[in-house]
Amino acid sequence: MKVAITSRGLDPxxxxxxxxxxxTVFVVFDTETGEHTPLENSGGMDAAHGAGIQAARRVQEAxxxxxxxxxxxxNAFRALSAAGIDVIVGAQGTVAETFARYQAGDLQxxxxxxxxxxxx
Amino acid sequence: MPDASTARGAAPAASGAxxxxxxxxxxxxxxxxxxxxxxxxxxxxxxxxLSSRGPVQLxxxxxxxxxxxxxxxxxxxxxxxxxxxxxxxxxxxxxxxGQCGEICAYNAIVAMGAPPxxxxxxxxxxxxxxxxxxxxxIREVPREIGAVAVAGNGHLRFVEGELTIGEAMAPPVIxxxxxxxxxxxxxxxxxxxxxxxxxxxxxxxxxxxxxVTEPTPFGLHDLELAVAMVRxxxxxxxVIVNRMGIGDDRIQRYCEREGVAVLAEIADDRSIAExxxxxxxxxxxxxxxxxxxxxxxxxxxxLAAQGTQHAQGGAGGDGCDAQxxx
Numbered sequence: 001m002k003v004a005i006t007s008r009g010l011d012p013x014x015x016x017x018x019x020x021x022x023x024t025v026f027v028v029f030d031t032e033t034g035e036h037t038p039l040e041n042s043g044g045m046d047a048a049h050g051a052g053i054q055a056a057r058r059v060q061e062a063x064x065x066x067x068x069x070x071x072x073x074x075n076a077f078r079a080l081s082a083a084g085i086d087v088i089v090g091a092q093g094t095v096a097e098t099f100a101r102y103q104a105g106d107l108q109x110x111x112x113x114x115x116x117x118x119x120x
Numbered sequence: 121m122p123d124a125s126t127a128r129g130a131a132p133a134a135s136g137a138x139x140x141x142x143x144x145x146x147x148x149x150x151x152x153x154x155x156x157x158x159x160x161x162x163x164x165x166x167x168x169x170l171s172s173r174g175p176v177q178l179x180x181x182x183x184x185x186x187x188x189x190x191x192x193x194x195x196x197x198x199x200x201x202x203x204x205x206x207x208x209x210x211x212x213x214x215x216x217x218g219q220c221g222e223i224c225a226y227n228a229i230v231a232m233g234a235p236p237x238x239x240x241x242x243x244x245x246x247x248x249x250x251x252x253x254x255x256x257x258i259r260e261v262p263r264e265i266g267a268v269a270v271a272g273n274g275h276l277r278f279v280e281g282e283l284t285i286g287e288a289m290a291p292p293v294i295x296x297x298x299x300x301x302x303x304x305x306x307x308x309x310x311x312x313x314x315x316x317x318x319x320x321x322x323x324x325x326x327x328x329x330x331x332v333t334e335p336t337p338f339g340l341h342d343l344e345l346a347v348a349m350v351r352x353x354x355x356x357x358x359v360i361v362n363r364m365g366i367g368d369d370r371i372q373r374y375c376e377r378e379g380v381a382v383l384a385e386i387a388d389d390r391s392i393a394e395x396x397x398x399x400x401x402x403x404x405x406x407x408x409x410x411x412x413x414x415x416x417x418x419x420x421x422x423l424a425a426q427g428t429q430h431a432q433g434g435a436g437g438d439g440c441d442a443q444x445x446x
Contacts, residue, residue, distance in 0.1 A: 050242050058223070060232060068188025075239060083232035120241040120288055 003102060004059045005071040005095045006029045010038040012096035018070025021052030021118075024027045027095050028062055032101065049120050052076025060085065068098055068107060075120075077113035148181045150417070151306045151326035153288055153350075155342025157313035157333040160362040160386070162397060164416075165310035171413035172401045175275045175305050183266060183281040183293045191401045193279055194271035196264035202244035202281070202296040203262035204289070211235040213257035216387040219270045220249035220258060241288065268294040277302060285350060290318035300327055315349040323350070329357040330383065330416075340374055356427030358383035359422065380391035381385035381423065384416045 006023035008014045018021040026039040039062055047054050051073075056079035059067055066086035080087050086109035091098045101107055133216040152165040166188050169178040178187040207220070218231035228243035229236050236298055240263055266283040281297035283290050284438045290312070301307055311322035311329075323329050329350045333339040343359065358381040361371050365388040375382050386392070395405035403410045 047227065050239065053227040053230055053239065053242075056232065057230060075242075078237065078239075079230055079232050082230075082237045120239075 001031050001065040002028050003031060003062055003065040003066045003068060003099070004039065005098050005102075006067070007038075007095045012036060012099065013094055016070060016091045016093060016095055017069075017097065018058050018091075020067065020069040020072045020076050021047075021055045023055065024026050025064075026055075026064075026067075028059075028061055028064060029068070029099050029102075036099075038056075049074065052117070053058065053079045056080045056085070060077055066109065071115040072110070073115050073117040074113040075117055113120065135182050141203065145425070145428075147304050147306050148328065148421045149301075149421050150331060150424070151309040151311050151323040151329045151355075153311040153319055153323050153329050153346060154313050154332045154442045155315060155346035156333065156338055157342070159313075159334050159339065160190050160360075160387075161313065161332050162191075162310055163296050163362075164330060164332055164401060164413075165308050165361060167355050167409065167413045169276055169403050169409040169419055170401050172275065172306070172417070173414070175277070175278040177279065177302060177305050177307045179296045179301065179307055179309045181282040181318075182282040183290050183297070183307055184189040184312060185283050186280045186310075187357050188281055188310050189269075189271075189278065190399045192271075192273050192276070192278060195272050197269055197271040199267055199269045201264045202266040202268055202293045203264050204243070205244045205247065205260035206243040206245065207238055207258045207264045208261045209238070209247050210259070210373075213255045215255060217254065218257070219252050223248045223252045234291070241384065244289070245292070252353055265289060268293070268296045268300060274350045277305065286322050290322040294318060294321040301325075315345045320349065323355065324353055326355065328420050328427060329355050330360055330420055331357055332360045332362055333371055334363045335365075335369065337367075337370070339367070340370050341343070343374070344370065347378065357421045358423055360384045360386065362386045363388040381419075383396065383419045383423075384412065 002036045006020055007019040007025045007027045008017045008086060009095050010025055012027060023041050024043060028034050029036045029041050041055055041058060043101050052075040060083045066088060067080060068088040068091050070091055072089050077087055080108040089107050152161045154161050165178065169176050174250040179184040179186060214235045215216060216231050216233060224243055226242045228239050249262055250260060260357055265287045266281060271278045271279045279297050279300045280295040281291045290364050309322060309326055312318045333343040359375055360383055362434045364385045392402055395402055403413060
């Protein structure tokens with residue numbers, strides 16, 4: 001399956017981006033092969049409103065089953081949940097370190113958004 | 121007073137229009153706006169209305185914080201909800217094709233799976249998703265975002281819009297206030313401060329805009345933004361300088377440079393602030409001001425009439441008249 005980790009850059013050595021909706025990039029890992037591909041978050045970064053929703057669509061279109069990030073707001077959480085995508089928050093360090101923790105089973109999905117939205 | 125047509129310079133008249141005088145109108149719509157907040161819009165709007173010698177209506181379009189009513193004793197208050205239409209999806213008809221989400225410019229409806237999910241606070245009520253749905257599975261349901269109240273006070277008809285706390289979309293409520301405008305009666309519109317969508321929605325239907333400012337760097341900075349706004353909208357406008365004496369003459373110098381009329385100057389007078397703080401209209405506390413507001417209204421209506429003449433004469437332009445400061 002595929003898991004998307006929000007990232008500040010294209011490389012797994014880059015730090016995790018604590019935001020989901022306006023994350024710079026999603027690094028999408030294949031959990032079976034360990035291979036990774038960057039996915040630009042063009043819609044989410046530029047959207048005036050509903051960035052979290054656009055970002056959710058982006059990762060869904062990429063066939064992702066789980067998202068790992070710093071924080072997830074209410075609109076993004078609702079959109080991801082509707083698509084059956086697990087949401088994991090509280091990620092820190094580099095993207096590579098976070099993926100390792102995910103593979104080790106140390107990261108658990110949450111049942112609700114962990115932060116307020118930005119406005120609407 | 122220079123003749124309006126020569127002051128604007130040569131401009132080809134539309135055929136047949138020439139210099140035909142405009143029949144005097146009785147129902148000019150005067151908007152009171154500002155760049156900077158707290159300059160005295162509500163004071164000017166309320167007192168323009170109360171000093172009227174005939175029927176008049178006052179529209180409070182500052183829907184995020186309407187307070188004109190605090191100066192008025194109102195009777196027969198009628199209140200109606202303001203709603204915007206948001207989509208509701210019939211799950212039995214939906215095939216999750218996702219076209220509704222594709223057309224939505226606001227991410228208010230997304231097909232993450234069947235059925236699509238709606239984010240009501242993001243919806244602008246454009247109706248696009250309903251029209252595009254190939255299965256006709258989406259219908260409109262109203263979502264309440266505010267209210268409009270209509271009331272009377274003798275010869276004054278009062279309309280107020282109020283946006284519900286926490287809501288983000290003022291323009292639909294402002295449009296609802298304007299929809300209560302009674303034809304044939306002059307109207308004063310108390311606009312929200314600033315130059316954003318709500319202010320534009322409040323002033324765009326008016327015949328002339330009075331821009332209230334104060335003689336300070338803040339007042340001038342924000343006035344320049346407000347003048348840019350009314351020029352972009354093609355609306356005749358003039359400036360009212362409130363709290364004369366707290367600053368300098370930079371507003372008047374700016375107006376002279378830019379050819380914007382200074383319509384009135386109100387002194388920085390503590391007694392005005394005291395009446396305001398007690399919710400007493402200025403023309404009630406100091407009746408001698410009624411004549412000054414009456415004169416201000418006449419100057420605004422004159423600007424409005426000139427603006428209409430220019431529009432009919434084909435001159436168009438930015439609607440701004442050069443006038444001598446008297």
